[in-house]
Amino acid sequence: MLKNLLSAINFLPEAHACVLMYHRVAKLESDIWEIAVDPDRFEQHMQLIKRKANVISVKELTEALGKKSIKKNTIAITFDDGYADNFHVAKPILDYYNLPATFFITSQTIGKEEELWWDELENIILFSERLPAKCSSILVGSITDFDLEQEVYLSKDLLLKHQSWNACEQSPPTLRCVLFFHLWQKLKPLPYAEQQLQLRSIRQWAGRIRNARPQYKCLSYNELQILGNSILHDIGVHTETHPALAFHAPIFQKQELLGNKTFLEKATGKDINLVAYPYGNYNQDTTDVVKEAGFKAAFTTEGKPVTNDSDRYRLGRFQVKNNLEYQFSQQLQHWLNS
Ligand SMILES: [Zn+2]
Structure with missing residues (x-):
């Protein structure tokens, strides 16, 4: 009762988790959307969150959300799209520091000689x-x-x-x-x-x-399988072809989401029940399809924390940019205390 009262008048910040959104770990000559983080900086980010935060998997986070038991200072790590550098560069660093990540992967470009x-x-x-x-x-x-x-x-x-x-x-x-x-x-x-x-x-x-330029390739089918069989990491749905879902009819959205789920389940032999909406673009039809299909949680690209009261089909994430360690540290502190 007292806790609720204090929380209501803003003396006690609500416990929340921050979900980090990465796309690529690569040193690129241009990065107009700010989606690539240099490998050495990514390693610094991982060292920092290992020291400063409680890092859990997205699966654990969704379970904590269900029980309203999210603790403060909690971080989860995600990657979108399925670029090959996720496997070749990010995974070895994550494995070394024993940090779990969820990789949201689009089917269309897996194993193909085509760029996004x-x-x-x-x-x-x-x-x-x-x-x-x-x-x-x-x-x-x-x-x-x-x-x-x-x-x-x-x-x-x-x-x-x-x-x-x-x-x-x-x-x-x-x-x-x-x-x-x-x-x-x-x-x-x-x-x-x-x-x-x-x-x-x-x-x-x-x-x-x-x-397809080598640096812009996506995962091969075999790399996807190895990533999916990792004990530490999870795979999530990012649709078949990466459409901006809200521009399309519910039947199209359903096909994109469930077709990708089936593809990823076949590749990994695991249940796939997490989603990230491409471009963070979704509407009511999207959340209806995701709910009906029994997905456990879905992520947008809105920069907001996950609290015990968050809508599990509209969970926010913070996009991590190619920041130096001290800049990332300040950013992280801000997100964790927001
Ligand atoms: Zn994407």
Whole structure:
């Protein structure tokens, strides 16, 4: 009673857990979405949370949520998408420090010689040495009235601007960046087949061939199996083809979520009952499908802690950026005390 009263008037912060969201552990020449953490920095992050927090698996967190027994200073680690570096770089570090993680994996790119669509689009538009000046025929079925003017050739200056662009926080600094963002917005809500059709058209317009860069590959089927058979780590659903779910009908959403679940269960031989919504994009239909299918919890990309009263199908996560140890430490302290 007293505890409730104190909590209500904000003297006693509510016990909560922070779920960290990583995507990639890799040193990249450009990272416009801030989704890659350098391997040495990732190791520093892991050392720090091992020292300062109580690290539990997402599975343990969802059980604690059910019992309303989440303790303060608790951290869980997640990865989205299924990049190969999760297996080759992150897993050995996590294993060394005995820290559990949950990997949310999209089926489509597993074992394929293809990049995720946003990586290929970025590579074509921002890093092609030469592009046609006129962009009217870049997409199938719509005219893009755009002229690249002096940006047809990728100058050193242009390259540096593109390598240092942060698309989440800065407006596009070049015409190529404006074009990239325009195309990214057009492609994001489309289903996979239409995205691929448009990518093919963009590739042809740019005179490029389909070619997955080694650093941008996703997991092979065998790597997924090994990751899934690890005692320490868990696998979760991230849909079949990574659509922005809320743009689509409930039947499509169900197929994307359950098709991915079946694929991952076959690969790992385990029950898969955790979800992360691609792009953090979802609506009421999504949470209805996830509830009906018996998933135990689902994560968004909203930066908020998990409390004993959180909705288990709208759990927040904090995106970890490529921060130095002291910056990460300050950030972590802020999240843990928020
Ligand atoms: Zn994703």
